[in-house]
Amino acid sequence: MQIPYTTEVRPDTGLTNPKLGVWLFLASEVMLFGSLFSSYALLRTGAPSWPDQASIVSVPLATFNTIVLIASSVTMVMAWASLKGHSLPKFRLYMGLTLLCGAIFLVVKTIEYSDKFSHHLYPATNNFLGLYFTMTGLHAIHVIAGMIVNAYFLGPGTKMWTTDPERFTNRIEVAGIYWHFVDVVWIFLFPVLYLL
């Protein structure tokens, strides 16, 4: 069965179905991450004392990762703009760069985690580390999920460009909206877990 309204706008919503779908999914994601941010605020404000976060985590590494993730958002939106400009090679370049940035982000995250473990800092060590590993871990899972989707579009998924270019372009836009959301989550995680 063909999914309706993938390229033409559905009259009652004013949107294509995939776009409405991704935004509703992201609304549920806001509540998922929102509950964790709420837990953080509650545990921190209710605690008699809180560890000096900047002395436990690495601000330079996290700053580098923030820049990498923002850059990946730019390359993602450029990948979509390349398809709008009818250039598949440019799309491949920018989508490849997006994947590369995602991979760099995960490598740096792995370095951070192994540094914590080597200093015997685990999720059970204190409330801050429990929140740190839960929130950054859930975020990293989202990065991995986005990379799998993006890798599909860079690989086998590109076939659709020859059969239905408009639908393929919409798919990249929707995948991009998810990817940018993952960036937005990090934009809040960075100050909350590293700078405050």
Add this chain to the structure above:
Amino acid sequence: MTHDVAKQVRGYLMVFGTLLVLTLVTVGVSYLDLPEFETVIVALIIATTKATLVAMFFMHLKGERPMVTWPLALTAFLFVALLGSLLVSESDHLFGARFQDSFQSIKD
């Protein structure tokens, strides 16, 4: 069409530059050792500005249909309600405050 795309790309690069500057500013401010309240407010204002830029331009939220903006507004309201109700329910011992039992003097 091609001209529009080129214009859009310039816009994306300007947003990219702004996001980089704001990232460096928020890191810089954290080294100023401002009082805790000011640090939190400045960090959250900068983060919200960055998130708004990403949502408006990269996620094309600017000029998006009401069918997207209304559910998002509802989500934002529910999130604030969730956070607010949790904090209020715990407000007797937040920020290190330990309120005394109001009826303590009667009980004594």
